Amino acid sequence: MAWFKKEKYTISKKVKVPEGLWVKCDGCREIIYRKEVEKNLQVCPKCNYHFRISAIERIQLLIDEGSFKEIGGNLTSMDPLNFKDQVPYKERLKDAQKKSNMKEAAIAGETLIEGYPAMLIVLDFAFMGGSMGSVVGEKFALTSEKASEEEVPLISITSSGGARMQEGILSLMQMAKTSAAIAMFKKGVMPYISILADPTFGGVTASFAMLGDIIIAEPKSLIGFAGPRVIEQTIKQQLPDGFQRAEFLLQHGMIDMVVNRKDLRQTIIKLLSMIVGGEKVKT
Amino acid sequence: MPYYLDFEKPVAELESKIEELKRLADGGDMNIASEIKRLEKKAKDLRANIFSKLTHWQKTLIARHVERPQTLDYIGLIMEDFIELHGDRCFADDPSIVGGFARFSNVSVVVIGHQKGRGTNERIWRNFGQPHPEGYRKALRLLKLAERFKKPVITLIDTTGAYPGIGAEERGQAESIARNLFEMSILRTPIISIVIGEGGSGGALALGVADRVLMLEHSVYSVISPEGCAAILWKKDGNELTQEEYEKASESLKLTAQDLFEMGVIDEIIPEPVGGAHRAPKDTASDVKKTVRRHLSELMENSIDTVLEERYRKFRVMGAIKKELA
Ligand SMILES: [Zn+2]
Numbered sequence: 001m002a003w004f005k006k007e008k009y010t011i012s013k014k015v016k017v018p019e020g021l022w023v024k025c026d027g028c029r030e031i032i033y034r035k036e037v038e039k040n041l042q043v044c045p046k047c048n049y050h051f052r053i054s055a056i057e058r059i060q061l062l063i064d065e066g067s068f069k070e071i072g073g074n075l076t077s078m079d080p081l082n083f084k085d086q087v088p089y090k091e092r093l094k095d096a097q098k099k100s101n102m103k104e105a106a107i108a109g110e111t112l113i114e115g116y117p118a119m120l121i122v123l124d125f126a127f128m129g130g131s132m133g134s135v136v137g138e139k140f141a142l143t144s145e146k147a148s149e150e151e152v153p154l155i156s157i158t159s160s161g162g163a164r165m166q167e168g169i170l171s172l173m174q175m176a177k178t179s180a181a182i183a184m185f186k187k188g189v190m191p192y193i194s195i196l197a198d199p200t201f202g203g204v205t206a207s208f209a210m211l212g213d214i215i216i217a218e219p220k221s222l223i224g225f226a227g228p229r230v231i232e233q234t235i236k237q238q239l240p241d242g243f244q245r246a247e248f249l250l251q252h253g254m255i256d257m258v259v260n261r262k263d264l265r266q267t268i269i270k271l272l273s274m275i276v277g278g279e280k281v282k283t
Numbered sequence: 284m285p286y287y288l289d290f291e292k293p294v295a296e297l298e299s300k301i302e303e304l305k306r307l308a309d310g311g312d313m314n315i316a317s318e319i320k321r322l323e324k325k326a327k328d329l330r331a332n333i334f335s336k337l338t339h340w341q342k343t344l345i346a347r348h349v350e351r352p353q354t355l356d357y358i359g360l361i362m363e364d365f366i367e368l369h370g371d372r373c374f375a376d377d378p379s380i381v382g383g384f385a386r387f388s389n390v391s392v393v394v395i396g397h398q399k400g401r402g403t404n405e406r407i408w409r410n411f412g413q414p415h416p417e418g419y420r421k422a423l424r425l426l427k428l429a430e431r432f433k434k435p436v437i438t439l440i441d442t443t444g445a446y447p448g449i450g451a452e453e454r455g456q457a458e459s460i461a462r463n464l465f466e467m468s469i470l471r472t473p474i475i476s477i478v479i480g481e482g483g484s485g486g487a488l489a490l491g492v493a494d495r496v497l498m499l500e501h502s503v504y505s506v507i508s509p510e511g512c513a514a515i516l517w518k519k520d521g522n523e524l525t526q527e528e529y530e531k532a533s534e535s536l537k538l539t540a541q542d543l544f545e546m547g548v549i550d551e552i553i554p555e556p557v558g559g560a561h562r563a564p565k566d567t568a569s570d571v572k573k574t575v576r577r578h579l580s581e582l583m584e585n586s587i588d589t590v591l592e593e594r595y596r597k598f599r600v601m602g603a604i605k606k607e608l609a
Contacts, residue, residue, distance in 0.1 A: 080546065080603035084535045085516055103607075134602030141599060163484075163506050165515065168536045169548050172506040173601040175485060176492045179461060180468035180598050203506070205457035206445075206485040211465055225456035225485070226447030234447045244452060252453050 025049050026198075027220050041261045050218040050261055052198060054100070055107045055124035058157050062265050063120070067112035071146065072139040076103050080134070081168045089166040092128065100126040104135040105160070108143040110152075114269040116276060119147035122157040123204070130160030132204050133167040137174025140208060144181035148188055153272060157195040158209045161227075162202020175207035182211045191275045193268065196223050196246070196255065214271060215255040216264070217246035223255075285562075288344050290333060294558075297326040331557050337501070339533035340526070343509055345501040346480045347443075350561040352568065353412075354381055354396030354439040357479065360568035361575075362387045362394060368428075370421060374454060377418030378409045379442070380490075382425045387437065388576045390583075393429035395422050395490060396439030396479075413446035416459035419489050423463055426470055435473040435579060438490040443508065445486030460489040467492035468598070473582035473590055475575055477553070478502045478540070479560075494594050495578040496548070498540035499567070500555040504548075505538035512536055548601060550578070 023034045027049025037044060041061065042051040059068055076093075083089040097103060105127035111120050121143045123130040132140075140156070147154040163171040185192060194212025196205075198221035206225055209215075217223060224244040232239055242248050246258045259267050287295040301322050308315040337345070345351070358365050362385035369376040382395035399412030422438075429436045445456055467474060476493035482504030498504060507515075513524045513532035543549045553567075553574050560567040582590055 074607045076605045076607055078603040078605050081535065081537045084531060134604050138602055138604050165507050165512060165536075167603065168506050169504060169538065169543055169546065170602050172484060172488055172504075173548060173598060175461075175488060176464050176468065176598040177601060179464035180492070180595055183465045183469045184595065203485055206460040206489075207464055208461070210455075210458040210461040224452050225445065225460070226452065231447045231449065231452070235449065237449075239449065243449070252455070254455050254458060 023051075026051075043261055047220075048260070049220050050198060052125050052159060054126060055102065055122040055157075058122050058197070059107065059109075059111070059120065061261065062111075062113060062155075062157075062268065064112040064114065068109050068120075069111070070107065070109040072108050072135075072142050073103065075135045075138055077133055077135050077167070079166070080170055081166065083166045083168070085166070092166070096127045100124055102127050104139070105130050105132070105164075106136045106139045108139045110146065110150075113155075113265070113272065116153070116269070116272045117150070118153045118155055118272070119143045119150075120155045120157075123160045125159040125161075125199070128164065130158070130204070131162060131164035131171070132160060132174050132178075132207075133164035133171050134174065136164075137171075137177045140174075140178045141181040144178070144185045144192075144208075147190065147192075148185045151188060151190055153190045153276060154185055154192045155195065155268065156193075156208060156212075157197055158200045158204050159197040160200055160202075160204040160209075162204055162206075172203065175203045178208040179211060182208055186213075191271070193271065195264070197221055199223065201225070201227055210254070216257055216259050216267065217249060217255050218261060218264075219246055219258050221246045223249055286348070286350055288341070288348070290337075290341055291330075291558075294326055294330045294333065297322055297329065301326065327557075334557050334559075338530055339503075339536075339539055340509060340530040342501050342539050343481075343503050343529075343533050345559045346503045348480075348559060348561055349401070351480050352560050352564045353401075353441060354394075354398045354479070356564060357396075357439060357568055357571060358385060358394055360565060361572040362392075365394070368421075368425060371417040371424060373417065373420055375415075375417045377415050377421060379412050379414045379446075380418035380422050382422060384434070387579075388572070390579065391434055392437050393425050393434050394437045394439070395425050397442040397487075397490070399441060399480075410446055412442045413444060414442065414486060414489075415446055415448070415451045416454040416456050419445075419459035419463050422490060423459075423466055426463075426466060430470050430472050433472060435583065436470070436475070436493075437575060437579075438474065438476045438493065440476055440478045440482050440487045440490055440504075441480035442483050442486050443481055444483035445489070460485045463489040464492050468594065469591065471587050471591065473579065473587075474594075475578055475582070477571065477575065478504050478549075479571075483508060492594075492598065494582055494590055494597070495550045497551050497553055497574060497578070498543060498549050499553050499560060499571070500540055501559050502540055503533075503538040504540075504543055505536050507536070509533035509536060509538070 025044040028047035108121040191213045196217040365385040367383040400406040400409035474493040476491045478498040509532040513528040556563040
């Protein structure tokens with residue numbers, strides 16, 4: 001098969017992909033007609049790779065239309081370290097805001113899913129790699145605390161490179177903050193469902209994302225603690241096929257299930273109806 | 284022969300000169316004796332001078348110094364009757380984290396810490412203090428013992444980070460760290476953490492969700508290593524990163540004990556002797572002991588519910604956030 005892959009690769013290199021009409025799949029490296037991918041909920045029709053989509057699209061796919069009420073929407077980042085970089089952190093934030101049309105890497109709010117009230121927080125990779133700084137941590141804690149107060153389920157969808165370097169130690173501390181918030185939430189009887197999308201890494205995986213009562217991943221998503229390149233450089237070996245993909249995590253017992261995007265809403269509804277409802281015996 | 288870092292070289296030269304003179308002075312030559320005195324004072328002043336204006340990168344190098352006291356050294360110096368416990372009961376015993384019961388100022392405690400090891404063989408065996416999931420799960424097992432037997436916990440942090448490897452990922456490195464953050468945040472017993480060397484990211488924090496977080500004067504604690512940060516910012520195809528870039532990255536990250544204290548992330552800085560903890564381990568340990576004892580007795584005076592409420596608040600308020608008006 002090696003020659004076949006290589007050939008495909010050279011083709012994809014030769015063919016210039018015009019923005020808009022065609023799109024290259026990260027899963028199978030094929031060039032696919034963009035409309036076909038869009039029609040398919042941004043999933044590759046050839047290999048079922050789930051393309052990264054925006055937080056707003058994810059929310060729309062999951063909730064009852066018109067039921068979303070945002071919380072923490074007025075929170076924005078500061079530059080606590082006065083971080084030195086070619087592009088100052090404040091500039092990077094402005095760029096990210098323009099590019100993603102979001103104020104920060106997470107959108108949180110209360111919502112209904114098939115009539116079930118729930119708190120939902122979604123990370124967007126388009127905003128500085130979905131990284132967790134003070135605002136993402138704060139939004140998560142607010143969401144989780146509100147879910148505790150109102151005794152409703154908590155749902156998160158992550159797509160993130162991890163903790164945000166530009167806020168240094170304060171980003172690291174968001175891992176403690178979000179995990180502590182989950183610990184508080186879990187004193188109650190409502191479920192925390194964590195949905196992992198491509199990619200979920202570092203400080204996000206190593207905090208709230210892996211603390212779900214139920215953990216679901218989108219097919220073929222890359223999920224892990226250390227990034228594959230860092231591992232490769234450390235062990236100086238090639239990584240096995242499928243390493244850190246959702247299916248690999250399922251096989252190693254790290255997640256409950258791999259669910260197609262088109263089935264996600266139904267799966268969540270089924271789980272909610274199972275956990276939140278159904279305690280009366282039918283006579 | 285002590286190991287000197289590059290920026291200590293002027294001191295090293297002076298000290299070897301002093302050694303030489305001392306050998307010559309065996310006859311009791313008064314001139315040489317006074318010269319030795321003069322040079323010793325000069326070396327002391329020089330060292331004090333160098334250490335009074337260390338850069339962030341130099342601090343990082345001291346924090347990683349091969350002779351710096353490690354967890355087991357501190358346990359030996361400030362505790363009695365250490366009984367080491369092993370294994371996570373799931374997969375293996377990870378020697379990069381050590382822990383067990385010990386007596387600290389007459390209180391029996393559970394002590395847990397990263398252990399980098401000394402000398403090539405031990406360092407390899409301990410994986411240079413970079414834990415696998417089984418290390419964190421052993422730590423969690425000991426934390427749970429502490430909770431059940433109502434023993435306070437002291438953790439010592441000294442790691443480059445959790446190990447990035449195939450087995451580590453297969454066995455759930457991320458989950459094992461997340462689990463510790465979760466459990467430590469609600470563990471019903473007082474916890475004190477001390478960063479004694481390197482506080483490398485999530486792999487350090489996994490032992491660091493505590494009621495009091497203390498740092499030794501020349502230790503560092505960071506979301507990413509200066510090397511990792513520099514690589515992200517400046518690594519172009521194949522070029523070697525420079526010393527200057529490490530300097531810039533470590534400065535940017537604000538990773539010293541002094542930075543973290545200013546940001547309100549840690550509670551106290553424990554001073555080190557001039558030249559660093561490794562030049563006088565006993566003195567350092569005695570300061571560690573005094574400081575920990577003070578915090579421990581404060582915590583033990585409070586009810587555990589108060590301690591837990593405060594622990595939650597402590598981490599809950601961390602962060603820099605702007606609220607825009609609607
Ligand atoms: Zn594909």
